[in-house]
Amino acid sequence: MPETAHAADRRDAAWWVDRAVQILVLAGGLSAIVFIAGIFVFITREGAGFVFDRFDFREFFGSPRWTPTSSHNPTYGALALIAGTASVTGLAMVVSVPFSLGAAIYIGEFATGRVRETLKVLVELLAAIPSVVWGFIGLSIMNPLIIQVFDVPVGLNVLNAGVILGLMAAPIMTTIAEDALKAVPDTYREAAEAMGATRWQVTFKVVLPAARNGLVAATLLGVGRGFGETMAVLMASGHSINLPTSPFDSVRALTATIAAELGETAAGSDHYGALFTLGIFLFLVTFAINFAADVFVRGGQRKHRRRGRRPAASANP
């Protein structure tokens, strides 16, 4: 860099630090993108061989027969796995949506002061429980409980995994839903209260409709979480290939299949490629879900921003 004698050109320590930090931050931001792209490229490349040579759309999405290790006639039907993931995630949402919405409404609209702060911390603590611990709860508490209460032979099934996954997803959904409620301008509540609405009426007739986008986003992110969850589902679902017809059927999830089988396949084999194809499918589905959630969140923000424009200064005499 050429030295100039110009007095304004003061490249002192602060200037260099400023430059260095800028470059560091830029590198950090770019590397996130590079990693995501890299992961996607890697998964696609590993799965590509299978997708182009062996992949049969009808079989993959239409057949429940997943027998990749069969020596004479291996089949790669993912329907049962997709159904397993879908049924567990669906039940999980049935459990977690009311829980998390209820908790978010209570924390955001009714609780005050200490109670509110304590609950928020508790919810965040719940979100930090590792999934293997949830799986353990599924194995050692839910399993005997389900056997005893419903009088069924196995307690590792859709019900077990769904409840566990629901409880797991609820804290993060609560946090996001509460953020959505907090983003509703207080002037709406004040306006409704001034018209004589009770707290419940304000919540149900004004706040929830206004926060709808954020709440949908919270639910979608919960769905995405459920879709991608592996360990707890592996431990609680029974891990047997099945098209479930009742909550008491054992199932196997997409993620659990990859986790359990990938270590035993030869790199480059059909089985290996098929597992990566499952990965691509999972990646695309979670990407779509998160993208949809993002669209909803943005929609909500834009709405409130428009509402929040500042008034013109009041006219003085």
Next chain:
Amino acid sequence: MSVAEPATPGAVDASAAILVEKLNLWYGDFQALLDVDLRVRAGAITSLIGPSGCGKTTLLRSVNRINERLGYVRTTGSIRLWGLDVLDPSVEIAQLRKQVGMVFQRPNPLPLSVRDNVLFGTRVHLPDGRPPNRVEGDRIVEEALRQVLLWDELKDSLDRRGTELSLEQQQKLCIARLLPVKPRLLLMDEPCSALDPAGTEAVEELIWKLRGDYTILIVTHNMAQARRASEECVFMLLGEIIEHSDTASMFLNPANSQTAAYIEGRYG
């Protein structure tokens, strides 16, 4: 407490809509109202003027107890609306607020359709013991929007969001949504301050038109507006009421020198 006590000097002797006695109010440790006595005549428009921070909004917000949302407000004294003791802890807040409509400085329609905004009050208060049906709803919406001179503009866009209207339309909508539950008193806190001159004129005209059907207490920073649009005028300073008389005589010959100074623009 006798309602027939001597009227404030200058006030016309008629039945009082609001009767405030020895009202003191604190925000935490800060006292915002000091021994306020006020008698607002039923069926008239009373304007509340005074420099910024003198407690106009605070007084207004005490009448429908919306101040209590803050949680750190303490009040002593009494406020009576047609004899109802507003500050009595056993008062039904919902019933109180049904009788007392409030219009805010910043138009604040609910994030619902125009129609749902107008019908909100009936859905909260259920005047017939149930929400209005489709036909009744249509009639209520038309009547309310006609009263605020919005019907011709909005009759084809009742499904638009209230928050998407122009500010003037929003403020008129905020007045319209109070009318279906038939309040007796309307509290307005600088209802025109967010509007342009044309909007101000339109809303002022509307307020003038509502006179007689409703008792109106309106806060304004605009002397010309107070003069044009009110029958009685109350001047406040630092949490106290300095002067209360009919508007014409307050502006022609104010009894108090501070009032005179404010009206002439020496307080800003």
